[in-house]
Amino acid sequence: MISVNNLSKSFNLHILGEKRIEACRNVSFSVPLGGFLGLSGPSGAGKSTVLKCIYRTYLPSMGEVWYDSAGSGRVNLATLADREVIAIRTREMGYVSQFLKVIPRVSALEVVMEPILARNGVTRDEARQRAGALLERLRIPPHLFDAYPATFSGGEQQRVNIAHAVSWKPRLLLLDEPTASLDRDSIGIVLEILKELRREGTTMIGIFHDTELMEEVTDEVFPIC
Amino acid sequence: MQQPLIKVRGLSKRFGAGCELCLSSTGPDRESNVCPHCGSVVACNDVSFDLYRNEALGIVGESGSGKSTLVRLLHFEWEAGGGTVELHRTAIVPALDEIFTDGADYSANLLGLSPFQKRQVRNALMGIVYQNPFLGLRMQVSSGGNIAERLLGAGWRNIGAMRKRSAELLERTEIPVERMDEPPMNFSGGMQQRVQIAKALSNNPLILFLDEVTTGLDLSVQARVLDLIRSIRSEFNLSLLVVSHDLGVINLLCQRTMVMKYGRVVEAGLTDQILQDPQHRYTQLLVASQL
Numbered sequence: 450m451i452s453v454n455n456l457s458k459s460f461n462l463h464i465l466g467e468k469r470i471e472a473c474r475n476v477s478f479s480v481p482l483g484g485f486l487g488l489s490g491p492s493g494a495g496k497s498t499v500l501k502c503i504y505r506t507y508l509p510s511m512g513e514v515w516y517d518s519a520g521s522g523r524v525n526l527a528t529l530a531d532r533e534v535i536a537i538r539t540r541e542m543g544y545v546s547q548f549l550k551v552i553p554r555v556s557a558l559e560v561v562m563e564p565i566l567a568r569n570g571v572t573r574d575e576a577r578q579r580a581g582a583l584l585e586r587l588r589i590p591p592h593l594f595d596a597y598p599a600t601f602s603g604g605e606q607q608r609v610n611i612a613h614a615v616s617w618k619p620r621l622l623l624l625d626e627p628t629a630s631l632d633r634d635s636i637g638i639v640l641e642i643l644k645e646l647r648r649e650g651t652t653m654i655g656i657f658h659d660t661e662l663m664e665e666v667t668d669e670v671f672p673i674c
Numbered sequence: 675m676q677q678p679l680i681k682v683r684g685l686s687k688r689f690g691a692g693c694e695l696c697l698s699s700t701g702p703d704r705e706s707n708v709c710p711h712c713g714s715v716v717a718c719n720d721v722s723f724d725l726y727r728n729e730a731l732g733i734v735g736e737s738g739s740g741k742s743t744l745v746r747l748l749h750f751e752w753e754a755g756g757g758t759v760e761l762h763r764t765a766i767v768p769a770l771d772e773i774f775t776d777g778a779d780y781s782a783n784l785l786g787l788s789p790f791q792k793r794q795v796r797n798a799l800m801g802i803v804y805q806n807p808f809l810g811l812r813m814q815v816s817s818g819g820n821i822a823e824r825l826l827g828a829g830w831r832n833i834g835a836m837r838k839r840s841a842e843l844l845e846r847t848e849i850p851v852e853r854m855d856e857p858p859m860n861f862s863g864g865m866q867q868r869v870q871i872a873k874a875l876s877n878n879p880l881i882l883f884l885d886e887v888t889t890g891l892d893l894s895v896q897a898r899v900l901d902l903i904r905s906i907r908s909e910f911n912l913s914l915l916v917v918s919h920d921l922g923v924i925n926l927l928c929q930r931t932m933v934m935k936y937g938r939v940v941e942a943g944l945t946d947q948i949l950q951d952p953q954h955r956y957t958q959l960l961v962a963s964q965l
Contacts, residue, residue, distance in 0.1 A: 464962060505944060
C-alpha cells in the first residue's frame with residue numbers, strides 16, 4: 450500500500466552559514482494494506498523525519514513515497530501537488546504527533562469532534578456521542594470535555610491527541626511516539642484502540658520508544674540507522 | 675480534481691516611473707524593492723497562485739513585502755501594472771454574463787474590466803476586512819447603517835429587510851443587537867473588527883480578504899476574532915485570503931501558505947511544511963524568529 454524508495458532528507462540551513470544537516474539517507478521499505486510497520490533506531494536516527502516526509506510536513510530531498518490512495522490512485526507523496534496532499538490528508542491519512550497542537554479556545558470534545566464532522570458525514574449529535582465515548586474510553590473525565598486542552602496534563606493532552614487522530618478512522622495512520630507520556634494503563638487502552646483500528650483495515654507506521662511494546666503491536670520492525 | 679475559483683497569474687504593481695532595470699535590481703536577492711536606478715518601488719511582481727473554494731490561503735511576510743498590495747490589487751482598489759485574474763464560471767455574477775465567453779471555464783481577465791464591472795464583481799463576490807477599521811467602516815455612521823450601505827451597493831432596496839439582515843449579521847459576529855444603532859466609533863478595537871466582518875459578510879461573498887485582521891488586538895480579543903473567522907469559513911463556504919505577519923494566525927487558519935519578500939513570492943507550500951521545513955533563507959529566518 451505504501452512503499453518508500455531510497456528516501457533521503459537533508460536540511461540546508463541558509464541562516465546558519467549554509468549548514469547542511471542530513472536527517473535520513475536511502476531509506477527503503479514497504480507496508481502492505483492493513484499492515485503495521487514499526488520504525489526503530491537510536492534517537493536522532495531519522496525515524497520522525499521519515500514519518501514527516503510521508504505526511505509531507507517535510508519535503509523529501511530525494512527518493513519516492515508511493516502510496517495507493519483510495520481516492521487518487523497510486524501517487525508519489527514526495528512530489529504530489531499541495532492540494533492533492535491536502536485531499537489525501539483530509540480523506541485518508543492521519544498523523545499522531547508527540548505533542549498536541551492546541552488550538553486556543555477549542556474544547557477537548559470539539560477537538561475530537563471536528564475530524565469526525567469534517568469527514569464522516571454524521572450529525573453533530575452523533576459526532577458528539579462518538580467523540581465523548583472515545584474520550585471516556587481514554588479516561589478523560591467527562592467534566593473536562595468542555596475544558597481547553599491547553600490546561601491539561603501532558604498525559605491527558607496526549608490522549609486527546611490520540612482521540613483526535615483515530616476518531617475518524619483514517620485509512621493510513623502515522624504514529625510518532627503516541628504512548629511516550631502515558632502511564633501503563635493508558636498505554637494498554639491505546640494499544641487496544643490501535644488493534645481495533647487495524648481490524649477495521651487501517652494501515653499503520655509507528656515509532657515507539659518502548660521496543661517490547663513495538664514488537665507486540667507491529668508485524669514487522671524496520672531499523673533506521 | 676476541483677478547479678480553482680480564481681486563477682491569478684503574473685500579478686504586478688510598480689509605483690513610480692519605472693525603468694528597464696527595476697526588476698533585475700530589486701527582489702529578495704537584492705534585499706530591496708526600491709529600484710536604485712529610477713527610485714520606483716516594485717511593490718509586487720509576477721505573483722501567481724490559485725485560490726480554491728472553501729480554502730484558506732495564507733500570505734506571510736514582513737511589512738513592505740507586498741502582501742497588502744496584493745490584496746488591494748485583487749480587490750480592485752489599485753490598478754495592477756500587469757497580470758491576469760480569472761474567475762471560474764461557477765461563480766455567478768448577476769448581470770455580468772458578458773465576462774464569460776460561451777463555453778469557457780474561466781472569465782476574461784477581471785483586471786481588464788471597466789470600473790463599473792469591477793464594482794459589480796466586487797459587490798457580488800468579495801468581502802474585505804482591514805487591519806485598520808477606519809478603512810473598512812464609516813466610524814460616525816451607525817453599525818447597522820454601515821452594513822446597510824454595503825447591502826445597497828449589492829442591490830438591496832427594502833429598508834426593513836436590510837435592517838433585519840444587519841441585525842442577523844451583528845448577532846452572528848457577537849455584537850449586541852441593541853447597539854446596532856451606535857457608530858463603531860464607540861466600540862472597542864475587537865468589536866470594530868467584528869462589525870467589519872459582519873459588513874464583509876453581508877453580500878454573501880465567495881472570497882473574503884483578511885488583511886492583518888488581528889494585528890494590534892490583545893490576545894483574548896484576537897482569539898475571539900479568530901474563532902469567529904474559523905466558524906464563518908465553513909458556515910459560509912468561503913475562500914479566504916489571509917494576510918498576516920503572524921505565523922501563529924496563519925498556522926491556525928490556513929492549510930496552504932505563500933511567503934513574500936520584497937514584492938516576490940519566495941516560497942509556497944503546505945503551511946506545516948513552510949513552518950517545519952522552510953526552504954528559503956528568508957522563511958528560515960522568519961520561522962526562527964517566532965516566539
